[in-house]
Amino acid sequence: MPELSLNNISIKRGNFSLEANGIFKSGIHIVTGKIGSGKTTLSMILSGFLNPDSGTISTYGIEKKMLSMQFPEYHLTKTKIESEIKSWDLSPLEILKTAELQGRGNEDPMNLSRGELKRLHLACVLSKPFDLLLLDEPFSSLDVLWKKRFTKNLNYADKLIIIFTHEQAVLPKADYIWEISKGKLNFIGKVPDSLDKWKNAPEYLKFAHEKGASPENIRFEDTLEALCRMQE
Ligand SMILES: Nc1ncnc2c1ncn2[C@@H]1O[C@H](COP(=O)(O)OP(=O)(O)OP(=O)(O)O)[C@@H](O)[C@H]1O
Secondary structure (H helix, E strand, O other): OOOEEEEEEEEEEEEEEEEEEEOOOOOOEEEEEOOOOOOOHHHHHOOOOOOOOOEEEEEOOOOOOOEOOOOOOHHHHOOOHHHOOOOOOOOOOHHHHOOOOOOOOOOHHHHHOOHHHHHHHHHHHHOOOEEEEEOOOOOOOHHHHHHHHHHHHHOOOEEEEEEEEEOOOOOOOOEEEEEEEOOOOEEHHHHHHHHHHHHOOOOHHHHHHOOOOOOOOOOOOHHHHHHHHHHH
């Protein structure tokens, strides 16, 4: 089972600083935090693209790791959508179908809307094998329908997936919650046991806890189920 440990990681960039410690076990982790709290910075450190000023990262069972950056444009290497997909060593026909972009293979990927490009990018990402997948704001630019599709497809046993996001509406089933605040990465805990400790949880989860309901997970539908159970 893949595992990643952060040992006394610290980084300073101008006025911003971040400290991080903790163990990411296999499963789905949500790392939340306000704008500018350091989610992208941490994703870059975990992927190895950015070196911290101090501290070490140790991994176990991680051979293939992948970082999906917040802005899908950053991933582009080709001027044709079809060539872009081939650069991932994937089948253009299949990926175009998954991203619902059939017939657009000959276009420049920069012609796509941000949401279409994100769909294309995520279709490529989820078609590749990985042990560790780091997703920086995977929901940005997607509409609710695609957010839901994406969360349903995040169904990987025995992998380590870390999602950095401030999404508050459509979330996937998760195993662990983390939060970056005041320059520090904090482990909130395991889902569902620690959900009541998650101060910046989506409003629907906070509402459920106020009502005394205990959602099994962090999705909106888990909250609804928990509230309905209370009525029975
Ligand atoms: N190269 C840099 N030099 C100086 N400061 C930087 C640099 N890169 C990022 N920062 C600052 O570090 C802080 C954290 O940025 P980061 O992009 O990690 O935040 P974030 O939580 O991902 O934000 P968002 O929610 O907007 O995506 C911000 O205040 C940002 O301005």
